[in-house]
Amino acid sequence: MYITLILLGVIMATIIWWLLRQTLSTQPWVSAAADDAVSGTSLDVNRKAVGLMTFLAVATSVFGLFISAYTIRMEEPDWRPLSEPTLLWANTIMLVLASIVYHWTRNAAVKGIEERIKPGLTVAGALTILFLLGQIVAWQQLSAAGFYVANNPANGFFYLLTAVHGLHMLGGLWVWARSTMKVWTGAGSDSVRLSIELCTVYWHFLLLVWIVLFGMLLST
Amino acid sequence: MAYVSIADRDHEIEHHDDPQTFVAKYVWSQDHKVIAIQYGGLAILIGLFGMVLSSMFRLQLGFPDTFDFINPENYYQFVTLHGMIMVVYLLTALFLGGFGNYLIPLQVGSRDMVFPFMNMLSVWVYALSVVILMASFFVPGGATGAGWTLYPPQAISPGTPGVDLGIVLMLVSLAVFIVAFTMGGLNYVTTVLQARCRGMTLMRMPLSVWGIFMATILGLLAFPALLVSAIMMLLDKLIGTSFFMPAMMAAGEVTEYGGGSPVLFQHLFWFFGHPEVYIVALPAFGIVSDLLSVHARKNIFGYRMMVWAILAIGGLSFIVWAHHMYVSGMNPYFGFFFATTTLIIAVPTALKVYNWVLTLWQGNIHLRVPMLFAIGFIFTFTHGGLTGLFLGNVTIDLPLSDTYFVVAHFHMVMGVSPVLVVFGAIYHWYPKMTGRMYNETLGKWHFWLTFLGTYSLYLPMHYIGFLGVPRRYFAMGNTDFMPDSAITLNTSMTISALIIAATQLIFLYNIIVSLKKGEKAGGNPWKATSLEWLTPDTPPKHGNWGHDLPVVHRWAYDYAVPGAPDDYTPQTVPADEVPVGRDHGVDH
Numbered sequence: 001m002y003i004t005l006i007l008l009g010v011i012m013a014t015i016i017w018w019l020l021r022q023t024l025s026t027q028p029w030v031s032a033a034a035d036d037a038v039s040g041t042s043l044d045v046n047r048k049a050v051g052l053m054t055f056l057a058v059a060t061s062v063f064g065l066f067i068s069a070y071t072i073r074m075e076e077p078d079w080r081p082l083s084e085p086t087l088l089w090a091n092t093i094m095l096v097l098a099s100i101v102y103h104w105t106r107n108a109a110v111k112g113i114e115e116r117i118k119p120g121l122t123v124a125g126a127l128t129i130l131f132l133l134g135q136i137v138a139w140q141q142l143s144a145a146g147f148y149v150a151n152n153p154a155n156g157f158f159y160l161l162t163a164v165h166g167l168h169m170l171g172g173l174w175v176w177a178r179s180t181m182k183v184w185t186g187a188g189s190d191s192v193r194l195s196i197e198l199c200t201v202y203w204h205f206l207l208l209v210w211i212v213l214f215g216m217l218l219s220t
Numbered sequence: 221m222a223y224v225s226i227a228d229r230d231h232e233i234e235h236h237d238d239p240q241t242f243v244a245k246y247v248w249s250q251d252h253k254v255i256a257i258q259y260g261g262l263a264i265l266i267g268l269f270g271m272v273l274s275s276m277f278r279l280q281l282g283f284p285d286t287f288d289f290i291n292p293e294n295y296y297q298f299v300t301l302h303g304m305i306m307v308v309y310l311l312t313a314l315f316l317g318g319f320g321n322y323l324i325p326l327q328v329g330s331r332d333m334v335f336p337f338m339n340m341l342s343v344w345v346y347a348l349s350v351v352i353l354m355a356s357f358f359v360p361g362g363a364t365g366a367g368w369t370l371y372p373p374q375a376i377s378p379g380t381p382g383v384d385l386g387i388v389l390m391l392v393s394l395a396v397f398i399v400a401f402t403m404g405g406l407n408y409v410t411t412v413l414q415a416r417c418r419g420m421t422l423m424r425m426p427l428s429v430w431g432i433f434m435a436t437i438l439g440l441l442a443f444p445a446l447l448v449s450a451i452m453m454l455l456d457k458l459i460g461t462s463f464f465m466p467a468m469m470a471a472g473e474v475t476e477y478g479g480g481s482p483v484l485f486q487h488l489f490w491f492f493g494h495p496e497v498y499i500v501a502l503p504a505f506g507i508v509s510d511l512l513s514v515h516a517r518k519n520i521f522g523y524r525m526m527v528w529a530i531l532a533i534g535g536l537s538f539i540v541w542a543h544h545m546y547v548s549g550m551n552p553y554f555g556f557f558f559a560t561t562t563l564i565i566a567v568p569t570a571l572k573v574y575n576w577v578l579t580l581w582q583g584n585i586h587l588r589v590p591m592l593f594a595i596g597f598i599f600t601f602t603h604g605g606l607t608g609l610f611l612g613n614v615t616i617d618l619p620l621s622d623t624y625f626v627v628a629h630f631h632m633v634m635g636v637s638p639v640l641v642v643f644g645a646i647y648h649w650y651p652k653m654t655g656r657m658y659n660e661t662l663g664k665w666h667f668w669l670t671f672l673g674t675y676s677l678y679l680p681m682h683y684i685g686f687l688g689v690p691r692r693y694f695a696m697g698n699t700d701f702m703p704d705s706a707i708t709l710n711t712s713m714t715i716s717a718l719i720i721a722a723t724q725l726i727f728l729y730n731i732i733v734s735l736k737k738g739e740k741a742g743g744n745p746w747k748a749t750s751l752e753w754l755t756p757d758t759p760p761k762h763g764n765w766g767h768d769l770p771v772v773h774r775w776a777y778d779y780a781v782p783g784a785p786d787d788y789t790p791q792t793v794p795a796d797e798v799p800v801g802r803d804h805g806v807d808h
Contacts, residue, residue, distance in 0.1 A: 001487055008441055008538055015437060016531050019422070028423040028523055028775040031795035035424065036773050040329070040416030047334045047414040051406050054440065058402055061444040065491070069448060069484060073463060078479030150460040153479065160455065 003071065007064040011057050052198050056205050059168060063209050066164065067216060070157050074220060082154045084217055085141045091134035092214060098127035099200075099207045106200040109193040117189055121180045121196070124203070125173065132169060135162050154220075161213050165206065172202050239762065250336035251762045252321045257653065258343045260318030266350055267310035268724065273302040275721045282714025284695050292694040293381045296365030299692070301353075303368025304390070307496065308397060309353065311638055313346060315503035316401070316439065319645060320408050320432045322653070326752035327429050329417025329770045331763045333407040342407070345400035349393045356382065356389035364390045367692065369489060372464040372482050376457045378471040388457060391450040398443045398450075408436040417751070419772035423527065424791070426750045426776040427520060430527055431506020434534040435499045442495035442538070449488035456480065483548055490541040497634050498537040502530055504641040505572055508594045510776075511644050512576055514748045515591035516583030517787050519777035522575045529568035536565040546614050547621045555614040562612035566605070573602055584780065584787070589663035593644030596671045597637050604633025607682065622692070625685025628678045636674045643670070643727065650731065651745045655758050656738030662730040666723060673720035680709040747788045750776040754790050774800050 022042070026035075043050055073079070105120025139159065147155045176199055179192040239245045246254060277298045280290045290298075321339070325332055333339045356363040365381030366374055374380050375387055382390075412425075412433045452463040456477070464485040465477035505526075513520040520526060542550060542558040576598050585591065607629040610616045620626060643666070650658050684706045689696070696702060744753040756766040770792050778789040783799045 001491065004445075004491070005539070011441065012437075012535050012538060016535050019531055020528070022422045023524065023527055026421070026423040026524070028421075029519065029777070029800065031774045031800035035421050036419045036771070036794075038419060038421045040418055040420050042413045042416075042422070047410050050410045050414050051335060054406050054409050055402075058405075058440050058444060061441045062448060065445050065448040065488065069452065069463070069488065072484050072487070073481055076479045076481060078462075149455070150462070150476075153462060156455065156461040156463060160452070164451075 001068045001072070004061070004064040004068040007060055011060065046194060048194060048198060049201075052201060056202075059205070059209075062164070063213070066157075066161060067212070070161070070216065070220075073153050073157070076153070078152070079154055080152045081220060082142075082147060082152070082158055082217070084158070084214075085138045087134055087138045087141065088214060091131050091138065092210065094127050094131040094134060095207050095210055098124050098131060099203045101127060102196075102200045102203045106196050109189050109196045112189055114189050117192070117196070118183050121176065121183055125176050125180060128169060128173060128176070128203075132166055132173075135166055138162070158217060161217070165210055165213060168206055168209075172199060172206065175199055175202075248340060250332070250340045252325050252333045252336070252339060253653070253760060255339050255343045256318050256321035259321060259346065260314055262343075262347060262350060263310050263314035263318055266305055266353075267314070268728075270302050270305035270310060271721050271724065273298040273305070275718055277302070278714040278717040280694065282711040282717075293365060294362070295694045296367070297357075297363045297381050297386075300365050300368055300370075301357075301363055304394075305353070306635065307368065307500070308394070309350060311500045311634075311642075312401065312439070312496070313397075314642060315500060315638070316408065316432060316436060317343065317346060317404055319428070319503060319507065320404070320436065322649065323426075323428050323752065324408055324411050324432060325415070326652075326755070326760065326764060327426050327750055327776075328412060328415065328420050329751045329765070329772060330411055330415040331765060331769070334410045334415050335407050338403045339407050342400050342404035345396060345403065349397035349400060352389055352393040352396060356386045356393070359385035359389065361386055369486075369493070370453070371489075372453060372456065372480070372485050373466060373468055373470075373477070376453065376465070377468070377475075388454065391454045391457075394450050395447055398447045401439060401443055405436045405440045408432060409440070417769045417772060420751075423524070424772055424775045426506075427509040427523070427526055427530075428503070428506040430530050431502040431504070431509075434530045435502040438495045438502070438534055438537060439499045442492045442499065445488050445492035449485055449492075452488075453485065483545075483550070486545050486548055487542070490544045491538075493544060494541040495537045498533055500634055500638050502533065504597070504638040505530065507645045508597050508641050509572075509576065509579075510750070511590050511594040511641075511648055512579045513777055513779065514648070514746050515586045515588055515594070516580050517586070517779045518579055518583040519775075519779055520575065521578040521581075522571075523775070523777060525571060526575055529571050532568040533565060536561060536568075540565055543612055543617070546617045552614075559612055559614050563609065566609060566612075569605060573598065573605070588647075589658070589660060589667060590644040590648035592664065592667040592671075593640045593647065596667065597640040597644070600632050600640060600671075600674065601637040604629060604631075604637055608633055619688075620685060622690055623685040624681050624689050624691050627691050628681035628685055631681075632674075632678050636678065640671070643667070646731065648746070649752070650734070651741030651758070652752055652755075653759055654735055654738070655741055656734050656736075657741045657745065658730050658734045658738060662726055666726045666730065669723040669726070670720055673716050673723060677713050677716040677720065680713055684709055747786070749774075749778055749788050749790050751791055754792055 101120055101124040105117055105124060108116035108120055139162070142155070142158070149156050149159045175195060179195040179199070182192050239249065249255060249258075276290060277295050279287055280295055321333070324330070361382050361384040363382045364370070364375065364386040366387060370387070370390070376383060412429060416425075452461075455461045456463055456465050460476055462477045462480035464482055465475070465480040466482060467478035468475055509520050509526060540558055540561045542554055543562045546555050580595070607625070611620060611626060611629055647658055647663055650656075687702060687706055689702055689706055696707070741758065743755065743758045746753070751770055751772070752760075754770060755764055772791045773794045774789065774791055776791055778784070778800060780787045781789055781799055785798065789798045789800075
């Protein structure tokens with residue numbers, strides 16, 4: 001459980017440190033004009049961004065716990081390491097490219113360069129879909145080679161971790177689909193800018209998660 | 221009272237046109253108050269069902285061999301579902317989904333939660349999880365009887381009740397519940413951080429909001445552990461993986477499982493399970509602080525300490541989980557570590573208890589029904605907390621493990637105590653939610669019968685635990701070490717349990733009949749200072765604040781301020797009109 005503890009320790013320490021900083025030097029029973037002027041918005045970002053950051057903390061907890069479970073289960077003598085399909089490298093490249101293109105689109109949206117948004121979104125989504133299709137092909141290759149879910153815990157974890165990551169990716173694609181539809185039906189960059197910015201963060205996060213998972217699967 | 225509009229917030233009114241149709245207003249409502257009542261109502265309903273389950277198995281324990289309709293199989297189903305329903309589907313849903321939804325926007329001066337649509341989804345997904353849970357009673361084999369901790373390998377091995385579909389539905393229901401909770405939780409956190417009214421600094425928030433806020437953070441980070449273990453156990457059950465399942469024989473046959481680690485499940489389960497205690501306790505701590513302060517007409521003693529204690533408890537709650545696992549065979553050094561952290565977490569918790577008592581000291585105490593429940597909570601929580609110190613020590617825990625002492629401990633500390641706060645809170649905010657007063661006499665009967673009833677139920681339970689009577693047994697049989705007195709005590713405890721259960725009918729009668737017959741309450745019957753009592757309408761309408769959002773000029777605890785015209789000064793009154801603070805060097 002060390003991995004989860006470290007991840008959650010960092011998250012909790014950040015939250016508590018931030019809250020302490022807000023509260024340590026206050027005397028709430030005294031009415032200060034400066035306090036009266038506080039706007040009631042603690043962070044200078046859109047509330048949807050706060051929602052997303054909170055969700056990323058939840059997702060970090062989920063993946064951290066899966067990784068902890070993986071490392072604990074790995075210690076048992078029946079563990080037979082799985083040799084991952086080479087296709088995963090290609091999939092990883094797809095996801096890296098998707099993240100880069102999403103970032104490129106985000107920059108365009110922030111700067112208001114309308115003509116880059118439509119192709120950017122389309123390519124980013126297509127690369128992500130290719131990644132997911134690639135993951136499914138990798139599953140098929142493994143089961144064709146006789147590596148079924150229930151044969152060995154290493155196999156089980158492989159299917160489980162890729163599935164959970166894929167589901168998170170699908171959730172992202174749902175939001176992507178909504179903003180892409182908007183753009184294709186002629187909406188301007190203003191109406192999709194926030195969505196693109198937040199999706200970019202989400203894509204980067206899931207890329208990071210995938211790299212950690214892939215590294216762990218490869219090295220064990 | 222000074223209400224001014226905030227230029228950068230006025231657009232929000234446009235999004236809050238009153239819904240017109242019945243369905244939009246009461247079914248697919250996006251109003252946090254309606255959602256709160258939906259959440260709370262459903263939680264209480266399922267909680268009553270959980271209470272009936274407990275009456276059933278208490279009948280078996282008090283009067284063994286008397287009732288034909290309780291056999292070992294459904295005894296275990298009742299015990300399991302009672303535990304799971306009370307912890308997750310009642311207390312978590314009621315405190316965060318119910319009170320969280322109702323109180324956060326009203327107490328921080330917001331018009332609604334920041335993501336109202338997701339809030340609506342949250343309550344309906346929660347309803348779906350309850351339906352799935354209830355469905356497990358009607359599938360072949362019935363509900364799971366694995367015990368509320370659902371430990372493998374037993375939970376999915378032949379011989380355990382509900383091993384086919386019951387356990388599957390249980391796990392699916394939990395996963396769905398976690399999705400619902402996450403959608404709600406994102407709302408609570410974001411609303412507290414980003415949607416407070418002008419002047420509402422974090423340190424001017426009532427402690428109820430602080431408790432709910434921190435509990436939500438704990439829930440968001442800890443429920444994933446339950447989700448992960450539920451998913452992995454589902455795979456073990458449905459497609460034969462061996463994440464948790466060791467090589468074993470079941471019902472005389474060798475199973476296909478092998479190599480799995482049941483202790484891994486325990487780690488994951490309690491990594492959720494212990495923060496869960498505080499997910500339930502922190503909102504109760506916050507709410508009880510507000511009840512005590514309002515009804516003792518005094519500021520809460522040590523407000524800042526109370527906030528920091530909530531933060532400390534929140535942080536520490538993640539590093540005590542393995543004190544539930546001293547007998548699992550883990551490394552003794554871990555036991556030492558977890559015993560130490562467990563004793564450390566008692567420090568901020570004890571600090572809160574002192575502060576509650578000191579809030580009462582020299583207060584102008586009004587023993588109204590919410591106050592009775594709040595004071596009752598101090599008793600039960602102190603008792604439950606003290607036995608926690610015993611069980612937190614490895615050497616004392618080992619002989620007491622799996623006895624009724626443990627059952628008595630956790631029922632006092634996280635059963636009775638939070639439930640007393642729930643009742644106190646319902647009575648306290650009932651006038652705001654409905655516009656009517658409850659019946660005071662019936663409320664007092666409800667309190668005394670519940671409070672004394674729970675003591676007569678759980679005090680003897682500690683004693684039979686000391687005697688070594690094991691929990692989870694359907695029947696004790698001829699166990700020589702148990703004196704007759706233990707058997708007799710079991711009968712008396714069952715009678716107490718049945719009286720407590722019947723007493724809740726008084727509560728239901730009171731809150732239902734008072735809806736129509738209660739006296740009109742007015743906007744602020746308790747003369748309280750926090751924002752929810754200052755709404756232009758009671759019950760508050762959709763959008764809460766009429767045209768203009770409130771502006772806050774002081775904290776929520778200005779009771780009996782020297783020099784002030786009234787013994788309470790609402791948060792919206794500027795400092796130059798009425799002095800602020802009490803005995804803190806302010807010149808009056």
